[in-house]
Amino acid sequence: MALTPRPHGVRIVEAAAGVLTLTVAATSIWGVVIQSSDAKAATFPLNEPVLVSDLPAAIDDAGVAGTGEITLRAIADFGRSIGVVVRVGEGVGETAADKLADRNAKVIAGLQQLQYAEQLLGVKPRIVAAPGLDTQAVAVALGQTAVALNGFAYAASIGATPAEIKTYRDGFGVRELMLIDRDWKALNGAGAEVISYAAGRAVGLRAWLDREVGYHKTISNVAVPGVVGIDQPRAWDFQNAQTEMGLINGADVTGLIRRNGYRYWGNRTCASDPRFAYESAVRTNQVLRDTIADGVFPYIDQPLTAQLAADIIESINAMFRREKLAGRIVGAVAFLAPGNTADQLAAGKLKIGYRFTACAPLEDLEAASEITDEFYADTFNLAA
CATH class of the missing domain: 3.40.50 (Rossmann fold)
Structure with missing residues (x-):
């Protein structure tokens, strides 16, 4: 029998996937x-x-x-x-x-x-x-x-x-x-x-x-x-x-x-x-789309498992939470989309979806004015 080493201890294996931090796409060029x-x-x-x-x-x-x-x-x-x-x-x-x-x-x-x-x-x-x-x-x-x-x-x-x-x-x-x-x-x-x-x-x-x-x-x-x-x-x-x-x-x-x-x-x-209609909606859509596309690149060609799908969704949602906290979006959520049947998954195809609400600019502010005598009462109460 050939002499072979027997593992007797611990081995550290680097995971190829996991939750990733998605970097917001650069748009200023x-x-x-x-x-x-x-x-x-x-x-x-x-x-x-x-x-x-x-x-x-x-x-x-x-x-x-x-x-x-x-x-x-x-x-x-x-x-x-x-x-x-x-x-x-x-x-x-x-x-x-x-x-x-x-x-x-x-x-x-x-x-x-x-x-x-x-x-x-x-x-x-x-x-x-x-x-x-x-x-x-x-x-x-x-x-x-x-x-x-x-x-x-x-x-x-x-x-x-x-x-x-x-x-x-x-x-x-x-x-x-x-x-x-x-x-x-x-x-x-x-x-x-x-x-x-x-x-x-x-x-x-x-x-x-x-x-x-x-x-x-x-x-x-x-x-x-x-x-x-x-x-x-x-x-x-x-x-x-x-x-x-x-x-x-x-x-x-x-x-x-x-x-x-x-x-x-x-x-x-x-x-x-x-x-x-708003420039901000168009730009938000573009940035989120590119950020997701660039961010999930490391996941492509990894073994398609339930954990991989969960990692992809969580990576995107973590980015959404950061953008919401920064005030750049009102909100967003990523999710598994319908249609992930066994035959589609076996063919290496995964469908995800996301919804987002962009920040609309305050374009039309209405301030309603009302003339009243109520502040006379406050004034004379103080005088008394």
């Missing part, structure tokens, strides 16, 4: 398409996604022509952040219409390049825009890009009057897109006052909110740094919706206001589903 004829080609080659981690250096290399410097300065006003830039060429053609069509095609192709950023650069843009280049055709492509990236896009709303803005907004039904009326005024690198695209600053604000506050806060009613005015401001009254801004908000379009600084004013997306 931005991606923009720019057009800048005098940008340094070595830094920003045409039609290629470029990782930007040093915004001041990127601004220096973006040139002064086109939309590059303006867009990157707008984002940089919210502090250091990481993003992806795709520079595209100018439109060419014999007529203005031909040039615009060619430019649109190049911008749309640039947006498609953002979808390769994760494989090429190791980062996935989740906040996208093409500031100053966002025609209707580009806005449609922005929505499609945001869907593909499980992200969110900002684009200019086109129209001079609230009625025209509503007509334009009615052409969209993508929940991952927000339209913004008007643009900001800001100073460029030479100190001159220029138009600063609202979509570009929305990207910077969204990235800052995701880093510092949370995905549950919309871009509305947050002070916007670096701006000196609004280009063609709209009439607005905080206590009366019967204004241009009230009509624009009623069309589910965000506007720009001045009150205690400059602010975006509006929470609504282009969603056709009312459950995702």
